[in-house]
Amino acid sequence: MDQDSQASGNQKVNSGGLSGNLQGAFLLMLSGVGFTIYLLINKLISDEVHWIVLSFWRAVFGMGLALPFLMRRGLGSLKTKQFHLVFLRSVFGTLGMTLAIFAVSDAFELTLAQFNAISFTRPLFVTLLAAVILRETVGLHRWGAVFVGFLGVLVMVVPGVFTFWRPEALNGLGLDGGSFVALISAFSLAGAIVLVKFLSAELSPIALLFYANLLSTILLLPLALWVGAPISLENWGWIALMGIVGFGAQFCYIAAMSVGEASFISPVDYLRLPMSSVADFLVFRMVPGVNVWIGAVIIVVSTLYIGLRERVRGRQSS
Template sequence: MQYKISSNYIGIFLVISSSFCYAILNCILKKIGHNLPPLILVFYRNLFLILILLPFLIAYRKNTSGLFHKNNLLLNIVRGSLGFLGICFWIMAVSKLPITECVAISFTTPLFITLLAILILKEKVSLTKWGCLFIGFFGAIIVMSPDFTKLSFYSLLVLAAAMLWASSAIVIKTFVTYHHPVPVIFFTSFISLLLSVPALTQNPILPSNEQLPLLFISSMLSALAQVLMGFAYKKSPITVVIPFDFTRLIFASITAYFLFNEIISISTIIGSVIIIVSASFIVFSEAKLKNVKSRNIP
């Protein structure tokens, strides 16, 4: 007897695998981020990422045509620019802060998506969602400043990165059709590469023999994590897979402990739980609203 694996289980497995890749990736970025300037690190990381994805881009070349339509091209450039700034801020922060703190703050991305959708897309939300936004950002403050006295500059950089990634998600919302993850990642990586070229010309630094393999591995993990996440959202509804995206904190706690002897703080755990509950409620309620609207369409 043959058993067919549910697409939901496949999506969950893909998200958890992506979270594990991100955990290892963040550890590598923390290690080499101490010695390489962020823009230089971004340049080499995206250079290797493009070289890794090039054969796959050729294989999926039939899926690239839609990306270069006039409107989509501009949106992809904007998305790539936002992602570039986001990863620069992230690298600067993760080299200075505990990885678990950075990951916990990054969970505010769904909150920013909702907030920006209200401000930019003029989406209407209930008082309950407003309350979730308030509570979620309060959880972020607990992570960033447990005593409510002083916010770290690097914590604010992570928050800015989350807002930039949320802005990128708002841009993605304007895409009408689904695009294969590989061409999208390749294109946005190419934009990031171009934006980081001036930094390399002003400060030409070659990675050391120790840094080169780590940069290559980080590029592989970045590509794999993004592709896995892209296929996960294609395989399963967002309400099924999004709770498992928060396993990033579990993997981050384990890897950071063994590699950097970092111990997750109580304030990070409490703040993370508050953010995760608030973000999950918003995601679930939005998905429910979409289902209601789709059923009402004649």
């Protein structure tokens, strides 16, 4: 503190935290735009390009785009004593991203908005897996929020639950295939997120991103060769754009989390729901049903509460 500040009794306020949070919020919004475009391209070309082939080339482009950033840091940044965890994290990530592409493909009738709403369950799965894998202590409040969040999933993805009082509302009650695949995708990506907690102290975000795409390429190569089919020049352009946009969205997400407080900027990620709803309407003339919105609200509130409890817990421990 300088002498003038001491004499006046005033102190300089450090606005770096707010600036970082605003930067993080902006980057997370850009990430949401990128992921929306990424999923939209996926849905548009999935009737001509197999979803496994799409996932393979997404990883190839991601690996290629991450390489220049990695070279600037040096290949030594890839050194790790926990390669088994890096590999396991890549298996979870590959499964999650591949099933995400499958869920919004032409194989199902799942809208982009429905998929994004289901993807909001990741923090619920992270809490569950952190308790099992990391042995984190999860209190009654957070377990309650997890339970409420999964009730929101039930309202959103199982037809008839929200309107159970109506005659014949529960006829044919069941979980559609697209929603089930999206839930497995969210669970797998939550597993990858939990493992990053082990690895982030040793490996940089760009190293983790490179490893994820490199190992995904290796894991998916045999399947891509098995289902491979000729790809038109136009679709190659779409695949390249999909890879670039997907990498940019991942990079913006990692950068957002590195400059801002997760508890402050995470709510911005929920903008993916209205973004995808607009895309659904403009491109496919589809609007999410009321059960999707109500279920999504329940999930969002429960995950925000979990984030709030974790923030309070962190302050108490510090």
